[in-house]
Amino acid sequence: MTALRHSLFHGLAGALLVVSATSAVMAADAKRGAYIYTAAGCQGCHTTPKDAKAKVLLAGGRALKTPFGTYFTPNITPDPETGIGKWSHADFKRALRDGKTPAGENYFPVFPYTAYTKMSDADIADLWAYLQSVPPVKRANLPHDTKFIFGWRMMMWPWRIMNFEPGAMKADVAKSVTWNRGAYLVEALSHCGECHTPRDPLGGLKGDMHLAGTVDGPDGDPVPNITPDKETGVGEWTEDDYESLFGLGMLPDGDFIGGEMTEVYENTAKLSDADRRAMTVYLMSLPAIHNRVSKAKP
Ligand code: HEC
Ligand code: HEC
The missing domain is CATH 1.10.760 (Cytochrome Bc1 Complex; Chain D, domain 2)
Structure with missing residues (x-):
């Protein structure tokens, strides 16, 4: 009986250890993701300076002026309606690796996916874990204010052929x-x-x-x-x-x-x-x- 209890206890302790080890790995992923997020400077573009002061992160709306017009960064909080709450890990990976929306359209290169395509699969997964952990914010995206063809996603394909090489480094x-x-x-x-x-x-x-x-x-x-x-x-x-x-x-x-x-x-x-x-x-x-x-x- 004692032997049984003993082995039961060990079995249980073992199971508990496995559980806590898995959650430790998962927690570590989001934590590593936070580090990637800092190194990659995601916050700077996806947060307005005013929001940053109020600690409202990643709700977008920052204006990026370029010679082709002004682009407004989107909300990348996990809000399901106005953010990326309905996205899968695969959608996220495609955005960074291929510069494509979940519907398969081209992103404009003001989103520096030409650099992020070089990220490792592991770093993209960790970053995704972190982004899912930030508080959701409901705020609709602003339309870009661009000149002529520079607001047309379809017109990005020749640009991509000349300037974009997808793939991890x-x-x-x-x-x-x-x-x-x-x-x-x-x-x-x-x-x-x-x-x-x-x-x-x-x-x-x-x-x-x-x-x-x-x-x-x-x-x-x-x-x-x-x-x-x-x-x-x-x-x-x-x-x-x-x-x-x-x-x-x-x-x-x-x-x-x-x-x-x-x-x-x-x-x-x-x-x-x-x-x-x-x-x-x-x-x-x-x-x-x-x-x-x-x-x-x-
Ligand atoms: C968002 C635009 C931007 C990005 C991204 C950026 N820089 Fe800079 N960097 C600047 C600007 C603007 C200056 C000039 C600042 C000034 O004059 O005070 C500068 C200045 C510097 C200087 C000082 C050079 C000198 O002669 O005084 C170094 C070194 C530098 N950056 C390295 C880097 C490195 C390394 C990275 C990537 C980790 C980086 N920068 C990313 C805009 C940027
Ligand atoms: C230099 C500014 C800049 C930086 C830095 C930046 N982004 Fe963005 N991001 C944008 C812009 C602008 C768009 C919109 C592009 C478009 O509409 O084609 C965008 C789009 C996105 C989208 C698509 C959202 C949607 O609703 O379709 C995601 C996801 C995203 N960024 C995540 C990130 C992550 C993660 C990082 C850090 C690794 C990051 N961004 C860094 C400017 C930036």
Whole structure:
């Protein structure tokens, strides 16, 4: 009897352990998802500055001005009517990986799916777990206010052929684990190139000018060259300089970073030291591109 009770107890304890281990794994997923969410900067675009102050997250409505018109970000809270509450994990994955709506239409590339397509399946799953955990907010989406064909989803297909390569990022086995982690953080998650790379007249990123800066960044503001070019980029920066920027928002001359980079630094400051360092290792390894971007507003 005691033996039976003993083994019963063990069986039960074992079952309990399995249960708590599974829920620990699930909880950890949403928690990892929250980290991905920070690294990928989802909140900055999907929350208006006013909402951010009131801690209303991801209800959309932020206006993004582009040369093609103004796009308003949608509500991505789990509200079933006005948000993405009825979406499946597959719908979500398709949005990030393929830039397609659940109905199969094209998203406009102001939603940086050209970077997010590089995310791993695991990170997309964790991010989905996290997004389902945020409070739902009922708020209807605003229509985009765009010029001519730039509001037509159908017209995005030629753009996609020229500018979009779907698929998760593959590790470069010739490089270190740290370098690969940095590449993933910079290219797949934090989408630095969306602001720091110049665009062609149709808004495609110029691949041969990757991260070389542009006079015509978001809202028409200049964005600096962050390749390691000594004269026109950040070739003189040390590892500590990057750490001060990513961790404290401080530039080598002691000034605080401004403009849209403020939001980026607020996210990088929340990443692990190892991840910030990995980004630095990757950035310092980039080819230097000579491209002078005037800092003053034209
Ligand atoms: C640079 C701004 C920006 C960032 C950063 C951004 N988004 Fe978006 N997102 C948009 C815009 C704009 C749209 C609408 C695109 C359209 O209408 O074609 C959108 C659309 C979406 C949609 C589709 C919603 C719907 O109702 O169809 C989802 C889901 C989404 N984003 C999730 C995310 C997630 C998750 C992240 C972070 C990994 C993220 N977004 C980061 C701007 C952004
Ligand atoms: C939303 C647009 C945007 C994104 C995304 C962005 N940046 Fe920036 N970045 C800027 C702007 C604008 C400035 C100039 C800010 C200023 O002058 O105070 C800047 C400045 C910088 C600087 C300082 C360069 C110098 O010469 O002073 C570095 C380094 C930098 N960004 C790196 C990054 C990295 C790395 C990422 C991705 C993790 C990133 N940025 C993502 C807009 C952006």
